[in-house]
Amino acid sequence: MGRTGTSRPRPSEWRIARRGNDGAASSGTAARVRPLFSGPPTPRRWTQSAPVALTHRVRAGQRGFSAVHRLLTHALTGMDRRLGELAPRIQPRGDYRRPMERERAPAIRAVLIDIDGVLTVSWEPLPGAVEAMERLRAAGLPLALVTNTTSRTRASICARLTGAGFPVSVDDILTAPAVTAAHLRENHPGARCLLLNAGDIQDDLTGVTLVEPEAQADVDVVVVGGAGDEFGYAALNRVFHHLQRGAHLVAMHQNLYWRTADGLDLDTGAFLLGLERAARVEATITGKPSEAFFAAALAHLGADASATLMVGDDIESDVLAAQRSGITGTLVKTGKYLPETHRSADGTPDHVLDSFAALPDLLEQLASDSR
Numbered sequence: 001m002g003r004t005g006t007s008r009p010r011p012s013e014w015r016i017a018r019r020g021n022d023g024a025a026s027s028g029t030a031a032r033v034r035p036l037f038s039g040p041p042t043p044r045r046w047t048q049s050a051p052v053a054l055t056h057r058v059r060a061g062q063r064g065f066s067a068v069h070r071l072l073t074h075a076l077t078g079m080d081r082r083l084g085e086l087a088p089r090i091q092p093r094g095d096y097r098r099p100m101e102r103e104r105a106p107a108i109r110a111v112l113i114d115i116d117g118v119l120t121v122s123w124e125p126l127p128g129a130v131e132a133m134e135r136l137r138a139a140g141l142p143l144a145l146v147t148n149t150t151s152r153t154r155a156s157i158c159a160r161l162t163g164a165g166f167p168v169s170v171d172d173i174l175t176a177p178a179v180t181a182a183h184l185r186e187n188h189p190g191a192r193c194l195l196l197n198a199g200d201i202q203d204d205l206t207g208v209t210l211v212e213p214e215a216q217a218d219v220d221v222v223v224v225g226g227a228g229d230e231f232g233y234a235a236l237n238r239v240f241h242h243l244q245r246g247a248h249l250v251a252m253h254q255n256l257y258w259r260t261a262d263g264l265d266l267d268t269g270a271f272l273l274g275l276e277r278a279a280r281v282e283a284t285i286t287g288k289p290s291e292a293f294f295a296a297a298l299a300h301l302g303a304d305a306s307a308t309l310m311v312g313d314d315i316e317s318d319v320l321a322a323q324r325s326g327i328t329g330t331l332v333k334t335g336k337y338l339p340e341t342h343r344s345a346d347g348t349p350d351h352v353l354d355s356f357a358a359l360p361d362l363l364e365q366l367a368s369d370s371r
């Protein structure tokens with residue numbers, strides 16, 4: 001049993017330090033006393049620190065309340081920290097709703113519906129989408145189709161949807177180009193605008209003065225729409241030059257990609273990031289996810305945010321952005337939906353549906369819950 005003063009004490013001989021008013025150890029032999037917490041805890045993972053401490057105490061046969069209390073506090077603090085780290089990963093998602101939330105479901109009196117990836121993919125209707133829209137129409141619910149589509153005018157979109165069987169009209173459709181035109185008329189009246197966009201949308205840009213891309217005219221506002229072959233080096237470099245000369249940058253949206261029948265295609269957001277970084281400017285976003293877009297949609301319907309539901313396949317631009325405006329957000333697992341994007345999102349949708357086809361049943365359920 002002989003030990004020197006510098007040798008490590010065996011676990012069975014460790015004690016908890018008892019300190020008197022002067023802070024000195026008042027019991028036990030100094031050489032044999034090892035305070036359990038002699039200072040700030042050494043940062044360790046709880047899986048290492050708490051079990052080690054517990055093992056030591058069990059071996060030492062400590063039974064005092066203080067010892068047990070401190071041990072449990074240490075262990076629980078570590079567990080709490082560890083659980084805190086796990087919390088975001090185990091946070092319930094999907095259609096999980098706590099009972100109290102069900103009881104307090106808002107009465108939905110208007111619906112905003114994304115088009116691409118929700119009703120259609122490559123303009124082909126998704127299964128059950130036409131029938132679901134017919135049920136919404138039969139219910140008489142005010143609705144608006146809100147889309148960042150920049151490749152077609154509202155009239156053209158309406159023609160494609162009605163041709164596919166959707167019971168909609170031009171007045172039901174609110175596009176990013178239409179909202180952009182309203183933004184330009186209000187905030188840049190008379191401005192000379194350079195448009196970079198794939199698709200002919202001039203009919204929806206009434207009151208906006210467009211300059212020819214090749215002209216050497218001064219440009220007050222660069223307006224970026226949807227990406228396509230038009231986003232070549234010459235065109236992007238021309239935009240870059242105008243931005244360096246002080247032109248404002250307005251973007252109809254900042255979507256990074258969209259779903260086509262052949263998979264995901266690169267969209268405006270990817271190019272926008274480069275332009276903003278290179279020219280040291282910040283674009284004004286007029287389409288989703290901007291708050292102004294949702295405000296325009298609500299005004300279009302005369303609806304209140306708290307009584308409106310938005311359904312979309314883009315968790316950031318459609319769902320969480322709508323929720324930030326006070327609208328009930330609903331994510332559908334069609335179109336550009338990706339499980340990993342859903343898991344890593346900064347927020348949780350109010351509802352998640354397999355597809356738009358399930359929306360009428362959800363609305364009926366919400367109406368029932370709100371009564």
Ligand SMILES: [Mg+2]
Binds near residue numbers: 114115
């Ligand atoms: Mg979409």
